[in-house]
Amino acid sequence: MDFNLSEEEKLLKDNIHEFLQKKLRPIMRTIDQEERIPREFVREAGKMGIWGTVFSKDVGGLQLPMTSAVLIAEELGWADFSLATGVMYVLEEGWGYVLDRLGSSELRQEVLPKVVEGEYFLGVASTEPTGGSDVASIRTQAIKKDGNYVIRGQKIYISGALEAKEWGGGHLVLAKTNPQEKHKGISIIYVPTTDERVKVTKINNMGRMGISTAIVNYEDVSVPQKNLVGEENKGFYHAMEGFNHARVLVAGICLGAAKAILDQGIEYIKNREAFGQKLKDFQAIAFEAAELYTRLEMARLLTYKAAWALDKGVKDAHVIVAMAKLTAPQVALDIAKSVMMWMGGYGYSKDALIEAGFRGIVSYLVGAEGAMNIMKLIISRGILA
Template sequence: MDFEFSEEEKLLKEDIHEFLAKKLRPIMKNIDQEEKIPRDFVREAGKMGIWGTIFSKDVGGLQLPMTSAVVIAEELGWADFSLATGVMYVLEEGWGYVLDKLGNNDLRQEVLPKVIEGEHFLGVASTEPTGGSDVASIRTQAIREGDHYVISGQKVYISGALEAKEWGGGHLVLTKTNPKEKHKGISIIYVPATLDNVRVSKINNMGRMGISTAIVSYDNVEVPLRNLVGEENRGFYHAMEGFNHARVLVAGICLGAARAILDQGIEYIKNREAFGQKLKDFQAIAFEASELYTRLEMARLLTYKAAWAIDKGLRDAHIIVAMAKLTSPQTALDIAKSVMMWMGGYGYSKDAMIEAGFRGIVSYLVGAEGAMNIMKLIISRGILG
């Protein structure tokens, strides 16, 4: 058993950290306030290979293991703890992986190189007005007509919908190709956001302001049959693999955000004085810091174990991933809350940016990539049968 990064991972972490410290951390506040991730940064990150960490080399990816992808996720969470950039990374990597693995070669070559370069956006459209976690009950339908599908339905809380519309790109849409079935009638179809009759309406979230969230409506949208990803009516199972990859990246992103916020909090209590002594010398604060630091390390070990389990192809990888997704966001939220309280009024202000991290982290508890109770359901089924 070896807990040390490989030499390649150490160099990757160092290079990515240096790049993000220079190019992303200084613009984090602007991303949150201006509600957009600058295209220049997205393209520069593309040159670093950030958007194609685990993709195949024939489409321009680095073809690195999942553990390396988590290394980058953690650094992105550290550099932009509002989590907007991290959300983009989770979508590109987690769902780009599904397209890379299961898409036909023409579709892969058409979509993925532009995603990797930072020219196009790629996401997933799963959640519907009638429910998010109950994927089997989606109502969006795709009907075969000649050499294309005709897709009709509505998706809600879809990340990156405006970016896909404006930059180019699209979403892997979960849709019923056999409406009589539940989960066995779902397929995944890549739908470019620029097609006719794809309409996008922005939703105003409380956090992750730099990336859009929207309602996406498909009104008899015609999509070529070749845009089917994987097997027809096997989309539910393909999507579960995508969620697995996305969830471990979520855990990594939250680790980085928690690390950045806790570091800021520790620096504050080491220097701030009250009642004639440093805040760090108050046992209540010191003990809380030690507990949070320990919980963060526990979450990190669990997250990297989940990435390792995916790389090894373990049968119970999804259970370990669910544990990481259950643990890391909650730990990050607790750290943000405690640091905010250590800092008092300053922690509550937008100058400290802790509140931006708090707002962003909450999204991964309420539902994004699977709500907390869904993670508990996965784990309980795994351990109880």
């Protein structure tokens, strides 16, 4: 057992950290306020190889393992702890991984090099107004017609819908190719969001403002057969693969945000005085800091193990991934809340920026990439089977 990062991992982490410290951290507030990640940053990050960490080399990716992707996720969460940029990373890597592994070579070459360059946004469209947790009950249909798939249905809370519409790109849409069946009737089909029959309506969220979330209507959108990702009617299983990869990165970005916020809190309690001594010298605060640091380390180890389990193809990897997704956002939220308290009135102000982290992290407790109870469902099924 070796808990040290390899020389390559250290180099990767340091290079990305330096780049993001210079290029992303200074614009975090602007991203949150202007509700967009600047195109220039997205393109520059593309040149750094950020958007294609785990993709194959033939589509321009770095072909690195998930353990490396988690290190990058942490750095993105650290630099923009509103989590908007991290969300983008989760989607590009987690769902780009599925397209890379299972898409036709024509589709891979059409979409993935553009994702890598930061020219396209790639996301997933699974959730529907009738519910997100019960994926097998989706109603959107993909009907075969003249060798094409015609997509009809409505999706909701779809991240990056406006970006994909504006920049280019699309979503891996979960649709029924056999409506008689539940999970055995689902396929994944790549649908360009730029198609005029894809209608996007923005939802006003409370956090991670730099990335849009939207209702997406697919009004008989016709796409060619080559846009099928993986096997027909096996989309549910393919999607679970995507969720696993995305969830471990969710844990990664939450760890990064938690570290950024906790570091600020530690600096604050080292300097702020009350009743003639530093806040850090009150045991109530020092013990809380000790506990939060310990929980952050625990969440980090669990997340690294989950990424490792995916890389190694461990049988129960999805259970460890669910544990990481259950733990990291909660630890991050608890850290944000405690740091706000340590900072008193300043913590509540927008100047401290902690609230932006708080708002972003909550999305991963509410449900993005799977609600907390669904993580508990996966873990309990895994351990009680």
